[in-house]
Amino acid sequence: MEDLETIIGLEIHCQLNTKSKMFCSCSTDFRDNEPNTHTCPVCLGLPGSMPMVNKRAIEFALKVGKALNCTIRDESEFSRKNYFYPDLNKAYQITQYDKPLAEWGKLLIDGDNGEKEVRITRIHLEEDPGRSVHMGTTDRGKYTLVDYNRAGIPLIEIVTEPDLRSPKEARKFLNKLRATLEYLNVFDSEKEGSLRVDANISLKGSERVEVKNISSYKGVEKALTFEVTRQRNLLRRGQIVTRETRHFVEARGVTTSSRSKEEENDYRYFPEPDLLPLRVASWVDAIELPELPDARRERFISQYGVSPEHAKTLTGGLKLAEFYETVASEDPALAATWTADYLLGELNYRDFSIDAMPSDLFRELLTLIKSDTITDKSAVEILRLILDAVKDGKKPERPQEIVSRLGLAKTSGDQVTAMIQEVIAEQQAAIDDYYAGKMQALNFLVGQVMKKCRGRADPGHLNTLLKEILDKKV
Numbered sequence: 001m002e003d004l005e006t007i008i009g010l011e012i013h014c015q016l017n018t019k020s021k022m023f024c025s026c027s028t029d030f031r032d033n034e035p036n037t038h039t040c041p042v043c044l045g046l047p048g049s050m051p052m053v054n055k056r057a058i059e060f061a062l063k064v065g066k067a068l069n070c071t072i073r074d075e076s077e078f079s080r081k082n083y084f085y086p087d088l089n090k091a092y093q094i095t096q097y098d099k100p101l102a103e104w105g106k107l108l109i110d111g112d113n114g115e116k117e118v119r120i121t122r123i124h125l126e127e128d129p130g131r132s133v134h135m136g137t138t139d140r141g142k143y144t145l146v147d148y149n150r151a152g153i154p155l156i157e158i159v160t161e162p163d164l165r166s167p168k169e170a171r172k173f174l175n176k177l178r179a180t181l182e183y184l185n186v187f188d189s190e191k192e193g194s195l196r197v198d199a200n201i202s203l204k205g206s207e208r209v210e211v212k213n214i215s216s217y218k219g220v221e222k223a224l225t226f227e228v229t230r231q232r233n234l235l236r237r238g239q240i241v242t243r244e245t246r247h248f249v250e251a252r253g254v255t256t257s258s259r260s261k262e263e264e265n266d267y268r269y270f271p272e273p274d275l276l277p278l279r280v281a282s283w284v285d286a287i288e289l290p291e292l293p294d295a296r297r298e299r300f301i302s303q304y305g306v307s308p309e310h311a312k313t314l315t316g317g318l319k320l321a322e323f324y325e326t327v328a329s330e331d332p333a334l335a336a337t338w339t340a341d342y343l344l345g346e347l348n349y350r351d352f353s354i355d356a357m358p359s360d361l362f363r364e365l366l367t368l369i370k371s372d373t374i375t376d377k378s379a380v381e382i383l384r385l386i387l388d389a390v391k392d393g394k395k396p397e398r399p400q401e402i403v404s405r406l407g408l409a410k411t412s413g414d415q416v417t418a419m420i421q422e423v424i425a426e427q428q429a430a431i432d433d434y435y436a437g438k439m440q441a442l443n444f445l446v447g448q449v450m451k452k453c454r455g456r457a458d459p460g461h462l463n464t465l466l467k468e469i470l471d472k473k474v
């Protein structure tokens, strides 16, 4: 039972960052504004109002279609998906049904067993519903407010074939997709709720379960991991997995049943009578795609000579890739190591994005490392001081200032030699041990010199130097 194959397919809703909404001219820049201030008769769905298609949204969706190697349909069509819910003021959503804008694409990912192609079933355009804001606690004073500022924000839904084989692979797919969308400059990954995922999962031979509306990438992996265990346990106990829609409770990391298949709505789709069919396939030729993650990765390898692993990490997000290119000039290999191995670790630890690190300060830090002014250990210390200042909302000190203030400049050769002589004079017992062939004594002596210079000597160099001096004495 343990090796029952896991089958996963994703439906990803992505808000396009156009200036105005999908079918009206209301601004999409609503996040800092009062509820219901970005609305008009069209996005409120008032009787008699007529939708108009946002050309920009179509262009953005076509860009995504082209980047994901889709075929653009010669004719696509908007449809009405009918259901009643307070955040859906018209009682229908304008979406696409059997004639989506784009079909049959693919995205290359770094899968569980190496590089892998994930097929894209379709990409269609639709409008976001409004947002329900639940007030009060569950047991008392509970009521719900509705904010229609979000109603009508352009969305694309990207549906994959059930080609993913593990929760981790699903996360990798999402990371690659997010990077691609960022590079295309069609969405803003930092805006809350800009990418929402429905994750479908089954164990081979059983029904699938759909976990709806997961709003974080980590959430998708967690929800799917929970489902693998839950479904395996059901089968192990001789029960069956029922086809149902489930909800992910982020705070507890579990999924709960929200409605079973029998209760699922019949949406009574029909073609949207207020909009003409779209014939936009010919626009695709004029769309020029920017450099996408795979191409940039190859360029990083050839132009900067960074390792494939570093190149993959550094091109995993648009801002990260741009950051690297602003700091790479002096010593690309050094910059790659310090960005990918050290900086990213420190950022993740603080739940920061790359924006938190001022690139001019990082460049200065790299110069100090390259000129051998500070040790790696001191460089990490400086990095932490800068990021902690940012975290506290303070203006970070420049690396050079920190070096002077804390006296982090590497101890010079002469000073080290002097300190070694001091230690040799002080530690006769250890010296005797060393000559008696006890190699631990050397480590001890290195430690003593390090202590004297407060860690500002290069450990490898110190080791060699100390050995040289001691061996000469024999």
Ligand SMILES: Nc1ncnc2c1ncn2[C@@H]1O[C@H](COP(=O)(O)OP(=O)(O)OP(=O)(O)O)[C@@H](O)[C@H]1O
Pocket (backbone or CB within 6 Å): 007, 008, 009, 010, 011, 159, 160, 161, 162, 163, 198, 200, 201, 202, 207, 208, 210
């Ligand atoms: N056996 C399976 N196990 C896991 N996922 C599957 C399986 N079969 C299909 N899927 C995935 O389920 C998703 C189906 O999405 P689609 O939008 O076509 O239909 P739906 O979920 O029934 O409709 P809705 O849009 O209302 O959610 C796809 O991502 C597909 O890859």
Ligand SMILES: [Mg+2]
Pocket (backbone or CB within 6 Å): 011, 157, 159
């Ligand atoms: Mg769907």
Ligand SMILES: [Mg+2]
Pocket (backbone or CB within 6 Å): 011, 198, 210
């Ligand atoms: Mg679905």
